[in-house]
Amino acid sequence: MRIAILTDIHANREAFSAVLSDVERRKAERIVMLGDIVGYGPDPEWCCTRAQDLVEGGALIVQGNHDAAVTRPDTAMNITARRAIDWTRPRLSAEQATFLANLPMRQEIDDLLFVHASANDAQDWIYVTSAQRAMPSFRVSKARVIFCGHVHVPQLYSHDMNGRVKEQRMMIGAPVPLIRSRRWLAVVGSVGQPRDGRPMAGWAMYDTVTNELTFHRVPYEVALTVTKIRNAGLPESLAMRLVSGA
Template sequence: MSERIGLFADLHSNLEAYEACMERAQELGVTRMAFLGDLVGYNADPIALVDRIAELVQSGKAIAVVGNHDEAVFKDYSQRMNASANAAIEWTKSQLNPAHVQFLKELPLIINEEEICFVHASAHKPSEWNYITDSMSAWQCVQSSGKSYTFVGHAHEQALFYQSAVGKLIRFAPHPGDEVPVMGHRQWVGVVGSLGQPRDGNPEACFAVFEPEISALTFHRVPYDHFKAADKVRRAGLPEDLANRLITGK
């Protein structure tokens, strides 16, 4: 069976979305997983998410990189995040034990394999958490990674940037479920979307699957009980706008 890499980003402590995506990934025959940062923040199940991902990483079934919300657990981000994000981080800190924090602290900023780069925000100055939203930011990313394929999260909306004949990176809006041929002679940046807090007006969770042997990338959307996840946010005493975001997908 050929390798199928599941790409998951911005999980943000959303257990309901995570479990729905893991079930779909299994149905799709995913053979290993890459978690592209922001395991925690915003939502109400940080312990469950960190426990599950730590187990997958330690068993060799997955790799993971750190995101800015993960780093905010052990660094002072109070001046770098909005009030709701800060409130969620402070609450998350109160939930996690030292082993959870240590796991997040030990996650690398970036992982490079033969033709693939995995990073949360951008391969260009990854510790500055720059968003990939246009041709220039995508071009800077591939120039820094030097790989055919760079997979990122952070932006919360699915997108694919590909290298044109003149070298410019062009944005493409993928349609969920459609297999996109991504030939290795070009450079590609796949923004896999947010599993735990989508922001494109669709509350369904996002992830993607990359098949290196056939040079194919497929973006997916997965329905889940987002009302239950939102209710957990409210019951945890987290800001109301974080619950509303799960319901509206905005």
């Protein structure tokens, strides 16, 4: 089965649409969304409705910290994130807010685990940015492959038979074999707000038959999203971040 993994959409309609078109073109058989459907971007209503439609069609989804903040304000968020959520909240219908509030914290498919942030304590929203920060997820989970988002930068870690965790090299567009003698944690990147210096939407495809993971990037109408952010009166830093991809 070819599983498309999307995360951190962040109310970016143009990026979300571009990724879904790429997912269809690459013939994914299942979609999993790792949270943060809203926040930062100018199209929370559309993105939330699209996510609901995908779930009704069989997609899996977990809750991200921005999704949770719609109904449970998060004081740990920085001021820019809080301003974006405050702007987002009145634009969502009661049904959409309830949908986001009731999303599960984790999903599983066989030996695969899907969470938004660290599997160690999903509701603490820990950023997995190093091998040291990846270690707790391996300790608390028996999953062979853990997928998460939250960081907005694609990364891959392995856990060997001796308990050592290492960051693994990977190239965008090149399949990485996830050998079964190791366990793995993949940080998928971001659809709607990449932070690795590439201003293109990111997602990943995992093939359960070949046991390969491929990170993909897709161009989208960045200028249109930037214009929408500015017209909405959202912080200028959110517009510039999309331009730089950082």
